[in-house]
Amino acid sequence: MATNGKEQRTRAERHQEVGHKGLQLGKESQHLLESDALYQYILEISVYPREPEPMKELRVLTAKHPRNLMATSADEGQFLNMLLKLINAKNTMEIGVYTGYSLLATALALPDDGKILAMDINRENYELGLPIIQKAGLAHKIEFREGPALPILDELMQDEKNYGSYDFIFVDADKDSYLNYHKRLIELVKVGGVIGYDNTLWKGSMVAPPDAPFEKYVWAYKDFVMELNKALAVDPRIEICMLPIGDGITLCRRIK
Numbered sequence: 001m002a003t004n005g006k007e008q009r010t011r012a013e014r015h016q017e018v019g020h021k022g023l024q025l026g027k028e029s030q031h032l033l034e035s036d037a038l039y040q041y042i043l044e045i046s047v048y049p050r051e052p053e054p055m056k057e058l059r060v061l062t063a064k065h066p067r068n069l070m071a072t073s074a075d076e077g078q079f080l081n082m083l084l085k086l087i088n089a090k091n092t093m094e095i096g097v098y099t100g101y102s103l104l105a106t107a108l109a110l111p112d113d114g115k116i117l118a119m120d121i122n123r124e125n126y127e128l129g130l131p132i133i134q135k136a137g138l139a140h141k142i143e144f145r146e147g148p149a150l151p152i153l154d155e156l157m158q159d160e161k162n163y164g165s166y167d168f169i170f171v172d173a174d175k176d177s178y179l180n181y182h183k184r185l186i187e188l189v190k191v192g193g194v195i196g197y198d199n200t201l202w203k204g205s206m207v208a209p210p211d212a213p214f215e216k217y218v219w220a221y222k223d224f225v226m227e228l229n230k231a232l233a234v235d236p237r238i239e240i241c242m243l244p245i246g247d248g249i250t251l252c253r254r255i256k
């Protein structure tokens, strides 16, 4: 479609403002889209009107928390909820709970006898959201384990019955451990099951020039995320699909 000069100039100006290839580098945001307005459109047309009341309540509560940028975005929550229903997930795991938005999206999608093994080093944040999960009648699906995920995974691997037993695993915690998680999770997820690694586009840092105005923590984890992406790309045990939802999520479907 042809655009007039004014539109083209505006777009060019916007590119200049936002940096490399239009990506809003260094911007603390819950999305990677070039346009905030487009993201807002997605939220308003598709996500917020259909967001289950408990998820809305938890999102609003989390927005008041000082670390609220850690929360899974509402559009990603909707995506996870849909995905879990599509694959008929029943037995799931989550690494990195925070106040529980993705956990709640999962709990709402699972059947009444579904299970989520949820782990986080911080129980306090989980307990902020827990009353909302309880009020929604979903707490019985959740087993929360406080502590670093790696030893918990090692403990799970001591028991044969856990191998190939998970339909879905969502990983949204310490990025420097993702490859170590993958070594274990690939054994714990069932063949045909899915692992979702969150933040695999890591705010666009992998294509950013070295002077891009990112916070230190972004640069600190960039190489770990890139290593993970390279490893997943050549792992013959999985099929992958990298989606630019939220901060990027890579779905890995175990095929052997």
Ligand SMILES: C[S@@+](CC[C@H](N)C(=O)[O-])C[C@H]1O[C@@H](n2cnc3c(N)ncnc32)[C@H](O)[C@@H]1O
Pocket (backbone or CB within 6 Å): 070, 071, 072, 095, 096, 097, 098, 099, 100, 101, 102, 103, 119, 120, 121, 122, 125, 147, 148, 149, 150, 172, 173, 174, 177
């Ligand atoms: C990005 S937040 C998770 C967001 C959450 N999925 C949501 O929907 O809001 C990352 C979480 O990982 C937790 N975490 C960090 N290191 C961890 C570790 N080694 N094991 C388990 N959890 C960890 C943090 O305490 C934090 O709550």
